[in-house]
Amino acid sequence: MYRKQVRRRRAILVLLIIAALVLLSTQFSEREGGPLHSMQRVVASVFGPMEEGATRALKPARDLVNWFDETFKARGTNSDLTAEVQQLRNELAKTQAAEGENQQLRKLLGLDKQGTLAGYTPVTARVIARSPTVWYSTVTIDKGSGDGVKMNDPVVTGDGLAGRITDVTHGTAEVTLITDDRSAVSARVLPNGPEGVAEPEVGDPSDLLLDFIDKSQPIHKGQILVTAGWSNGVISSAFPPGIPIGQVSETTAGQQQSYQRVHVTPFADIRGLDFVQVATGGPKRPGVPG
Amino acid sequence: MIVTWRIGIRIAVIVVVTIVLQISFFSYLSFFGTTPNVIPLIVVSLGLLGGGMVGAVCGFASGLLLDSALLQTLGVSSLVLLSAGYLAGRYREGAEISNSLIPLLLAGALTTGAAAGFAAIQLMLGVRTPVSLLVLREIFVQGLLAVVLMIPIYPLIRWALRPAIVDDVAFRSARTPITAGASRPRRVRGRRMRRATGVSRP
Structure with missing residues (x-):
C-alpha cells in the first residue's frame, strides 16, 4: 500500500515536470496564433477584469508603501542633490543661452510631442498588471483590440517612450517595455549625433545601452536620445521618429576599442508606470506587422 | 493535511487571489530596488502544510496561471515553483517543524533558489541583451524580503486551511x-x- 502511494506520488511529480518542459518547449517554438498562445490569451482575458479591479482598489495602499520607500531614498540622496544643485546653477547660465537655439532645433526635428505623434490617435490606458521578475519587463494595460489597439503600436508616457504593444486581447494588451531584453529601438543622439540601437541591460531598468558608436563621434553627458524612425522602404522601425527616449548618463570606451558604449537613462519612469498612451491608427510603417 | 473538495477549493482561491495580488499590487512595490514576490511564499507554505505533492501541484498550477495571465513563456514559472513547493513539502515530511523560524528560513532559501532557477532558465533560453550584475542583487534581496513577508503569510495560510491540518492545536x-x-x-x-x-x- 505504502509502496503504491510512493509510486503514485513519483509518477505525478514526473508528469508535472514533463508537462512544464513540454509547455516550455512547445510555446517557444509555436507561432503567435498557436493553441498555447490562444489559451494564454483566454486566461489573460479572464484575469483582466480582476487585475483592473484590484489595481484600482489597491492603489492607495500601493502609494502608501511606495511613499515610505521613496522617503527613505530621498533622505539618502539629499546630500548628493545639494552638491548637484551647485553644479547645475553654473550650467544653467550656459544652458539659457543655448535654449533659444535648442527650441528651434527641436521644432525642426519634429520633437514637439504633438508633432511627433501627428497622424496617430492616442488611447490613454491604465497599467493593470506587471511581471514580478526583472526577466520580463512587460506590463498589461486595460485597453485592447476593442479600443483600436494593435500589435506594434508605440506606447508613450508624458515623459517619453515606454515600449510597444506585443500582444492584444479584446480588452487588454501586453506592452513590452524598452527595458525588456526583447526590445531594441533605433535611436538618434541629438542634436546631430550618430544613430544606433538602444538596448536594455537586463536587471537594470534605469539604464539603456547604445553600443558600437564610433569613438570619433563625441557624445556628452546630458545629450538627448530620440527614436530614429529608421526605414529603408521595405522594413522599418516600429516607432515613428522623434519620440524622446532618454538622456545620456555616461559614455565608456576601452583604450583598445574603436567604438564607445553610451549609457542612457530613460525619461519614462519604467517601474512607476500607472498610465500610458498608446499611439493607435498611425500611418502604416513598411515591414511592421500591425 | 487532509485535502477534501472544500479544502481544494480553498487552496485554489488562495492561489488565484495571490496571483491577482502579486501582479496588481506587490509587483508595483519597490524595496531596495527589488519587487517582492509572494507567489513562492504561498507555494512554500502550502508545501509545508500539505506535503510534497500538494506543494508540487500548487506550484505547477500557480506558475501556469501566472505565466498565462502575464502572457509570459509558459512552463518557466511552473517548473521553478513546483520544485520550490515539492522541496518544502519533502522537508515537512522528513523533519519536524520544531522552531517557528524554520518556515521563514526555508521560505527565504527556497525563494532565493526559485529566483536563481528562473534566472538560469531564462539564460538557457537565451537573452539577447547584456545582463546586469544587479540581477544578483535582485535574487538576494528577494530572498531577504521573503523571510520578512513569510512572518504574516505562513500563519495566514495556516489559519485559512486550519480544518484540514491534522496536527493543528485546535484539532488536537x-x-x-x-x-x-x-x-x-x-x-x-x-x-x-x-x-x-x-x-x-x-
Whole structure:
C-alpha cells in the first residue's frame, strides 16, 4: 500500500515536470496564433477584469508603501542633490543661452510631442498588471483590440517612450517595455549625433545601452536620445521618429576599442508606470506587422 | 493535511487571489530596488502544510496561471515553483517543524533558489541583451524580503486551511480517536480513572 502511494506520488511529480518542459518547449517554438498562445490569451482575458479591479482598489495602499520607500531614498540622496544643485546653477547660465537655439532645433526635428505623434490617435490606458521578475519587463494595460489597439503600436508616457504593444486581447494588451531584453529601438543622439540601437541591460531598468558608436563621434553627458524612425522602404522601425527616449548618463570606451558604449537613462519612469498612451491608427510603417 | 473538495477549493482561491495580488499590487512595490514576490511564499507554505505533492501541484498550477495571465513563456514559472513547493513539502515530511523560524528560513532559501532557477532558465533560453550584475542583487534581496513577508503569510495560510491540518492545536484539543490518547495522556486518563472509580475532583 505504502509502496503504491510512493509510486503514485513519483509518477505525478514526473508528469508535472514533463508537462512544464513540454509547455516550455512547445510555446517557444509555436507561432503567435498557436493553441498555447490562444489559451494564454483566454486566461489573460479572464484575469483582466480582476487585475483592473484590484489595481484600482489597491492603489492607495500601493502609494502608501511606495511613499515610505521613496522617503527613505530621498533622505539618502539629499546630500548628493545639494552638491548637484551647485553644479547645475553654473550650467544653467550656459544652458539659457543655448535654449533659444535648442527650441528651434527641436521644432525642426519634429520633437514637439504633438508633432511627433501627428497622424496617430492616442488611447490613454491604465497599467493593470506587471511581471514580478526583472526577466520580463512587460506590463498589461486595460485597453485592447476593442479600443483600436494593435500589435506594434508605440506606447508613450508624458515623459517619453515606454515600449510597444506585443500582444492584444479584446480588452487588454501586453506592452513590452524598452527595458525588456526583447526590445531594441533605433535611436538618434541629438542634436546631430550618430544613430544606433538602444538596448536594455537586463536587471537594470534605469539604464539603456547604445553600443558600437564610433569613438570619433563625441557624445556628452546630458545629450538627448530620440527614436530614429529608421526605414529603408521595405522594413522599418516600429516607432515613428522623434519620440524622446532618454538622456545620456555616461559614455565608456576601452583604450583598445574603436567604438564607445553610451549609457542612457530613460525619461519614462519604467517601474512607476500607472498610465500610458498608446499611439493607435498611425500611418502604416513598411515591414511592421500591425 | 487532509485535502477534501472544500479544502481544494480553498487552496485554489488562495492561489488565484495571490496571483491577482502579486501582479496588481506587490509587483508595483519597490524595496531596495527589488519587487517582492509572494507567489513562492504561498507555494512554500502550502508545501509545508500539505506535503510534497500538494506543494508540487500548487506550484505547477500557480506558475501556469501566472505565466498565462502575464502572457509570459509558459512552463518557466511552473517548473521553478513546483520544485520550490515539492522541496518544502519533502522537508515537512522528513523533519519536524520544531522552531517557528524554520518556515521563514526555508521560505527565504527556497525563494532565493526559485529566483536563481528562473534566472538560469531564462539564460538557457537565451537573452539577447547584456545582463546586469544587479540581477544578483535582485535574487538576494528577494530572498531577504521573503523571510520578512513569510512572518504574516505562513500563519495566514495556516489559519485559512486550519480544518484540514491534522496536527493543528485546535484539532488536537478535540477528542478524536487519533489524538485523544497520544497528545493529552495524563488529563484524559485521569478523568477516565476518576469516572471509572467514582472519585470526584479534589
